[in-house]
Amino acid sequence: MxxxxxxxxxxxxxxxxxxxxxxxxxxxxxxxxxxxxxxxASRDELLTALIVDGYHALGDAVAAGDAEVTDRTDLRGRWLAACHAVRRWALAHPAEYALLFGSPVPGYAAPQETTVAAVRTPTVLIGILADGFASGALSDPGDLPGPVQGDLAAVRDGFFPEVPEALLSRGATGWMCCFGVVSFELFGQLDGLIQAREEYFDHQMRRMADLIGLPR
Amino acid sequence: MxxxxxxxxxxxxxxxxxxxxxxxxxxxxxxxxxxxxxxxASRDELLTALIVDGYHALGDAVAAGDAEVTDRTDLRGRWLAACHAVRRWALAHPAEYALLFGSPVPGYAAPQETTVAAVRTPTVLIGILADGFASGALSDPGDLPGPVQGDLAAVRDGFFPEVPEALLSRGATGWMCCFGVVSFELFGQLDGLIQAREEYFDHQMRRMADLIGLPR
DNA sequence: ACACATTCGAGAGCACTGCTCTTGACGACA
DNA sequence: TGTCGTCAAGAGCAGTGCTCTCGAATGTGT
Structure with missing residues (x-):
């Protein structure tokens, strides 16, 4: 029911x-x-349920995109596959994406259960970096300012043991940029400017892969 | 009135x-x-007026942030100043920022006048790169896939003559990532994870400066 | 089989929203 | 003085989230 x-x-x-x-x-x-x-109990509660479902659906899609890359040592390929999965899911479910990542509803305060579901997608993305670091393909950039280091160490301890903070930070930046580019497209900021959107997205995510340090 | x-x-x-x-x-x-x-004539028309005003206010703030850097050849300093101006304006006017960059209202289709106002902020950011290219401090990365090149050449011809497409693309990516990081913070996705937000934002925008190729 | 309890959905109603249409007051100009 | 345009008020329509009450159906225990 x-x-x-x-x-x-x-x-x-x-x-x-x-x-x-x-x-x-x-x-x-x-x-x-x-x-x-x-x-x-209220409309907000229904929305919360939809939000949690949405986070999981997106997380599933991204995990599936990553899993499709058979060569698990191809970090760049996995990164690109996961990013494209984000974009594809967003284009297929624009309203749900907006619900998850768009402007928050004024009175609505996201309950705890949404934040734990929200972490699923970045978990997949940073898992790729974790694999790379474990295999020695990625090294610790080691370039974090002090206050940030503390925050990220806590996040690392909570979700990604074994990943150095600076690498975790690179992954987080990559995720936020992926989100930024997808939102830009979805929210209409690219209208009338860029037609070849999938190609442009791919190009941008490759540049992000460069920034993260994923080997070609 | x-x-x-x-x-x-x-x-x-x-x-x-x-x-x-x-x-x-x-x-x-x-x-x-x-x-x-x-x-x-309608609520939408009022919102449109507020949106146009908002784009201009943000553009003014970013231009002022850039203008505060006295050494005009300090491209990295100008980039960081402009990005921080974006974030500061967003934090000071969260609802207006959400109106400009958040999920679009369903029935609402942004009229032409908003898109011309929307271009003001990226104009400032890419203007920094244009200065750098004119002075020889920045070079053409020249790494664009074909279809994207065409789109960006049109944008270049419309707004930024003299800037090579690949450099324009770097600037656009920087702008979208700046938007992504600011939106992430403002829309609550960082809640409970990152406390030192200004420092983290600064760090991320420095990495974006690296990606763009701004000299240290 | 009967009585009780629980679950479910209908309906009315409150306060609110954007929006339309009509009506009447006011001031400027001829 | 009379006319015309501008302005705001008021009523009203269709819609919203939400609360409350009241019957009907569905078990369940004795």
Whole structure:
């Protein structure tokens, strides 16, 4: 039942964009709006459920993209595959992507459960770097300013043991830039400027691979 | 009059977030909601006016940040100053930033006037690279795939004559990554992970300067 | 089989939204 | 004085999230 609600809500989200109407999904279910409140305490709670699902769907897609590269030592190929998976998922689910990474809803404060789901995609990306460091293909850039080092050490201890902070930082920068380029395209900032978007994205992610230090 | 409406709308935007209520700003002006429609045909038109203003305000702030660097040949210093100006403006005007760069409103299609205003900030950033190329401090990386080259040549001809496409591309990537990192911070994706945000931002923009090829 | 408890959904209603249309007040100009 | 344009008020429409109450259905225990 709550799965059916989520499915219809996702359909509405895809069709109409961010402003999801409880009454509309209730109408589509042949129910009255108040009946929804049996299953979700509020619209925010429904959105939270969709957000968590979205993070996992994106994480799955990115992990699958990485997994398709058979040569696991081809770090650059894995990086590019994962980045393209991010972009492909975003283009296929623009409304959900906007829900995850777009402007936060004013009154809405993301509960804890979303932040743990949010970490799935960067986990895949930085996992590629972790593999590279473990095999000796990547080295520690070792160029972090002091205060940042402390923050990243904590993140490392929580999620990525064995990865040096400076390398983790490179991966985080790469992830944020991937997010930036995808959002730019998806939110219409490239309209009328760039047509060859997949090629341009690929080019940019290759430059990010250079920045991270992934061997060619 | 329309300036007063915009000012109050901006205040509401800053206070309450993205969902701007026409009736609320009318209330604050001691008017009735329908009176607003004398000055703005719709809520979208008001938002468009605020968006255009926002792009210009951000562009002004970034240009001012760049202009504060007295040594005009210090390309890296200018790049960092401009990037920090972007971040500072975003943190000072989060709701307006979200309006400009966040998820687009479903029914809303950005009219032409917004896209010409949107180009102001990248103009400043890439202007730094143009200066560097003119003085010989920057060279043409010359590493663009074919389809992208065509798109960027058109952009170059429209906005940045004399700048080679590959260098323009580097600047665009830098701008998108700057946007990505700022949005990540502003949209809450860094919450609970990074405390030393200004330092981390500075570090990341330095790495982007490396990628662009700005001399140290 | 009967009585009880729980679950479910319908319906009315509140306060709010963007937006349209009509009506009436006010001031400038001829 | 009369006319015309500008302005804002008010009512109203269709929609929103959300709360509350009230029946009907569905078990469940004795």
């Amino acid at each position: 709550i799965n059916e609600i989520k499915a219809i809500a996702r359909r509405h989200l895809a069709a109409e964009g961010a402003n999801l109407s409880l009454r509309a999904v209730a109408r589509d279910m042949g129910m009255v709006s108040s009946a929804i409140y049996r299953y979700f | 329309i300036n007063e409406i915009k000012a109050i709308a901006r205040r509401h935007l800053a206070a309450e977030g993205a969902n701007l209520s026409l009736r609320a700003v009318a209330r604050d002006m001691g008017m009735v909601s329908s009176a607003i429609y004398r000055y703005f």
